[in-house]
Amino acid sequence: MSKTREYNVKLAAMGILEPELHYGIYARHWWTSRPSEKNQNTEKFLIPIRPGQKSIVILNQRQFTIRIVKLLDNNIYIPGYCAESLELSSEISISSTAAITSLYQQLFNKNTKFSGPLLLGWDDNEIIKELSSDVCFFPFSISYNKLNIFIHGIGVSNKLELKNAGDGYHATILHFYKKKRSYFHQFIQNNTCKIQIICENRIEVEYTDNTPQTVWEKVWNDSKVLYEYNGITLFGINSSKTQQQIEDLKRLTCTTTEWNNQDQMNKLYNYYIKRHIKSSNINWYKLFLTWIEKKITIIELYSELSKIYPLNYKLKNEEIGRWKTFLKAVGCSNIASFTTEESKV
Template sequence: QCQMYSLDYYRSKTICAKYSARGKNFIDTGIVSDTIHGSRNFTNDAMYLLHVPGYICQSEALRSNICKSSSEAITSTYQQAFFSKTRFDGLLVMGFDNSEICKALLTDIYFHPYTFKIGNIINLNVFGIGKSNNPNWKYAGKGYQSSFVYNFRKTRALFFQEFSNKEAIVKIYQNSQEIYVFRNTDPNTVWNQIGILTQFTGCTLFGLEHEQTKSEINNEQTLTCTVEDWQ
């Protein structure tokens, strides 16, 4: 936990972000940053819920819901605390405008999650990379994970996609509950089972056709052992 007593806004953020970055992987576990305002201490936390990033802001007994943006989380808690209509830029409050903080957070992180559009109707999040020798998977493998939000049977749903050692898997969540799991030998077949978004191939919906994904898979290190390694 990082406690700050300095009233110097940027200095406070820098100290906290550097402390939070040590021993933590920002991409996996999030960052906790504290901001002092008046007599209250605000703690901002980035997290993942059901494979979608979310944010929480807490101040003493007040705690926001899990929000889609840091701005929403921080603003809602601040407004409860001070009965104010003031709004905040969450990225600035968490210190992401400071190059030193960003540099510290990205130290020793070889992969950064990224987002891109598919056909201007899907925002696909890729937050894990794995490699295999399977050409039907575009050489992705176990560890590769992607997700997007779309309608399924007239209800908004989260589609979470991954690979096991032998199968392509799509899990569908509605109202924070896993409701369906589809699995088959390759992404195209599993999406044929699901039966929606048929204008795209399964490989496209998994994100495997995107140039950045191809590059990330190509750069992924695959652990191999030779006979000599065991001697």
């Protein structure tokens, strides 16, 4: 059995996590498993593919850099890879292996082939640790025969018909709909189950109902796609992995007496807000310190948020919803809703 060759890879830039990419509808394209685990039938730990990541390696006494970019393909962004050495660079490719191999062969006129994932450092424990250091939630996949369900968001509720899944839960299936490759985006919003069927970054049709089974029955009334499964299986919420994640999230809460514990508060903020919303850096923790110091018991959310966001910043419904969920998780109650579609802070 041949042994995988080891390379001395240095991480020059770790790149960034983007909520729209890493936790959005097309999130499955922005996570990968370790190269050494690709062919193993075990649960795989996923690594974020981060735009802006740069890795450096020496091949045949020459320095090469591999970087990750966003590549527009069929109206969606997927990872693109470019290899560089001094003044030369490869074409941007959807394959890191193709990018580094093509440049190496151009320079040395050899047929040598390299593993792009290995040269990016995705089998190096220290590099993986750094790339994952600011990840609050790791998506995961569930497989039933040839069906793959990608879970890229977890939310909790007390609803037994949802098996305690709740707002913030997102799962996507890549399958054919009317002979077109489509994304079946399943999510829970306001404790209601929704399915969007998306093709070429356009919502073809959307269904809403109270449970996974009843919303899928609406899909089946129009098309028999995935008819061999039941709704709760397709949503992925009955798998042991999902149920464990839901139980873990239930414990990701605190009371108002724990607001002085900044480490715990950071974990909660990162999970409920930061990983979902890309916004300017705000001193959010200052709000809690003020509330503790002044012993404030009634908070008007709109005016309080205006103190930490930039002047004229427009706070959207999604952000308000995330803040309400976050505040509920840290012990607040009776959080009022905004009625306007978009609030100006």
